[in-house]
Amino acid sequence: MPVTDPVADWRARAAALPLPAHAFVDGEPFAGAGERLAATSPLRDDALAELPLCDEREVDAAVAAARRAFEGGTWSQAGPRERKRVMHAFVALLEAHREELALLITLETGKPIRDALREIDSSGRELRFFAEAVDKVYGDVVPTAVEAFGYSAREPVGVVAAVTPWNFPVMMPVYKLGPALAAGNSVVLKPAEQSSLAGVRLVELGAEAGLPDGVLNAVTGTGEVTGRALGLHPDVDVLTFTGSTAVGKLFLRCSGESNMKAVWLECGGKSPQIVLADAPDLERAAAFVAEGIFHGAGEVCNAGSRLIVEESIHDDFVGLVAEAAVAWAPGDPFDEATVMGPLVDRTQFERVVDYIGVGLAEGASLARGGAPAASVELAVEPTVLTGVEPRMRVAREEIFGPVLATIKASADAVAAVANDSIFGLAAGVWTGDVRRAHRLARELDAGTVYVNTYDRGENSLPFGGYKQSGIGVDRSLHALEKYMRLKTVWFDLS
Numbered sequence: 492m493p494v495t496d497p498v499a500d501w502r503a504r505a506a507a508l509p510l511p512a513h514a515f516v517d518g519e520p521f522a523g524a525g526e527r528l529a530a531t532s533p534l535r536d537d538a539l540a541e542l543p544l545c546d547e548r549e550v551d552a553a554v555a556a557a558r559r560a561f562e563g564g565t566w567s568q569a570g571p572r573e574r575k576r577v578m579h580a581f582v583a584l585l586e587a588h589r590e591e592l593a594l595l596i597t598l599e600t601g602k603p604i605r606d607a608l609r610e611i612d613s614s615g616r617e618l619r620f621f622a623e624a625v626d627k628v629y630g631d632v633v634p635t636a637v638e639a640f641g642y643s644a645r646e647p648v649g650v651v652a653a654v655t656p657w658n659f660p661v662m663m664p665v666y667k668l669g670p671a672l673a674a675g676n677s678v679v680l681k682p683a684e685q686s687s688l689a690g691v692r693l694v695e696l697g698a699e700a701g702l703p704d705g706v707l708n709a710v711t712g713t714g715e716v717t718g719r720a721l722g723l724h725p726d727v728d729v730l731t732f733t734g735s736t737a738v739g740k741l742f743l744r745c746s747g748e749s750n751m752k753a754v755w756l757e758c759g760g761k762s763p764q765i766v767l768a769d770a771p772d773l774e775r776a777a778a779f780v781a782e783g784i785f786h787g788a789g790e791v792c793n794a795g796s797r798l799i800v801e802e803s804i805h806d807d808f809v810g811l812v813a814e815a816a817v818a819w820a821p822g823d824p825f826d827e828a829t830v831m832g833p834l835v836d837r838t839q840f841e842r843v844v845d846y847i848g849v850g851l852a853e854g855a856s857l858a859r860g861g862a863p864a865a866s867v868e869l870a871v872e873p874t875v876l877t878g879v880e881p882r883m884r885v886a887r888e889e890i891f892g893p894v895l896a897t898i899k900a901s902a903d904a905v906a907a908v909a910n911d912s913i914f915g916l917a918a919g920v921w922t923g924d925v926r927r928a929h930r931l932a933r934e935l936d937a938g939t940v941y942v943n944t945y946d947r948g949e950n951s952l953p954f955g956g957y958k959q960s961g962i963g964v965d966r967s968l969h970a971l972e973k974y975m976r977l978k979t980v981w982f983d984l985s
């Protein structure tokens with residue numbers, strides 16, 4: 492048997508991958524007649540493929556197809572058993588195409604193949620959760636006097652537009668279309684420009700699984716043209732978005748200027764990881780803190796990008812985190828041992844390098860990293876900044892890269908420092924005192940609080956942001972509520 496080189500093998504398979512050059516509308520590939528959008532890769536200089544840059548008219552055609560499918564009722568009025576069968580078939584196809592989808596993610600975003608495979612696995616679990624949920628959400632019969640009968644029933648809302656980011660090219664769309672389809676809606680997905688190929692393939696697999704034509708569509712294009720057209724469309728009932736806070740605010744405005752569609756937002760973060768002196772195992776905590784910021788090269792919404800450490804252990808703990816950061820050295824994304832790859836594109840790379848400069852100019856110091864990686868183009872070394880003050884930009888703005896801003900605080904001040912942010916997505920607390928842990932979990936203004944861990948959970952737990960990190964939640968049965976309307980029915984029996 493010849494000895495195979497797994498890195499060369501992944502790379503060769505990526506090079507041979509058939510790439511979509513179309514959007515997907517009304518059950519078939521949609522070539523588009525106008526401008527094109529280049530699908531890019533941080534691993535290549537040339538474009539991977541060209542896709543349609545769907546304009547207002549083309550978005551309109553996709554929304555019309557979704558509306559026709561909804562009104563036709565083959566999905567929206569199908570019995571739960573049938574919807575469940577098709578959604579389980581969708582999960583099976585996602586799993587059967589695991590490596591193809593993972594390679595697309597790696598190619599488009601530079602995410603290490605190890606993480607891309609994990610993303611497909613967790614997307615499968617998430618989609619299966621909603622396939623299972625189809626027949627488990629009930630309405631209510633309400634208490635009334637004997638001469639009346641009243642109930643409330645849940646109905647699908649109609650046409651859902653989902654606009655998603657590039658950092659989880661399959662999982663973020665699944666967070667939206669899983670509950671939206673389970674509830675009986677039609678969906679038009681607009682994946683991010685940087686990860687449209689994975690988004691289109693996902694939608695194609697849904698059609699192959701048996702979703703009726705028009706129930707799941709993908710329009711490709713830029714945010715300014717294609718995303719905005721969905722935001723302003725008068726026949727979109729719900730706009731569900733994951734991305735930056737700035738664009739989330741634009742969608743709220745679009746809703747007000749058009750048909751008052753419901754807008755659900757999963758936006759940015761600047762999540763704190765708090766480490767108190769009584770934390771039981773500081774080495775373990777340091778490893779988690781490093782993972783919390785460096786996993787996914789920090790291009791993760793709930794990245795724990797602010798480290799708030801109690802004064803008495805500050806210097807020792809920062810030393811431990813700087814040591815733990817060594818394990819996150821950037822490498823070749825096609826190597827299964829690589830844990831951090833390049834950033835998604837040159838714009839993001841320059842933004843991150845620029846922020847490190849801003850932090851140093853504001854008075855922070857480097858405990859580790861601070862420079863572009865020598866061996867991997869567009870990658871940045873895992874970077875630990877110390878001496879950060881809460882007023883500094885590196886403590887307040889989302890960098891979306893492998894940069895940790897460390898703030899020293901007294902035990903009494905940690906919650907106030909953590910809450911001093913426009914964001915409120917997640918927070919981590921490390922302490923050995925169960926009463927303090929509970930108190931902090933209550934005091935922290937964050938949609939998720941992790942205690943003695945970071946970024947762990949189950950499909951059954953909601954995920955959403957407080958403050959300017961969002962409106963509404965993804966995941967769990969609560970996510971279904973975003974894609975259902977409650978109807979009240981009242982009978983007079985007198």
Ligand code: NAD
Pocket residue numbers: 654655656657658659663681682683684712713714715716717718719722733734735736738739741757758759760791792793889891916956960961
């Ligand atoms: P982004 O806001 O730039 O883009 C997200 C989507 O919005 C893309 O599809 C894009 O094409 C579209 N868009 C951009 N400008 C638009 C406009 N003017 N009108 C309409 N649509 C527009 O975000 P990104 O750079 O793709 O992703 C990174 C951001 O996403 C970070 O802020 C991150 O925190 C956030 N995010 C949040 C979560 C969460 O669950 N809270 C998860 C992942 C990412």
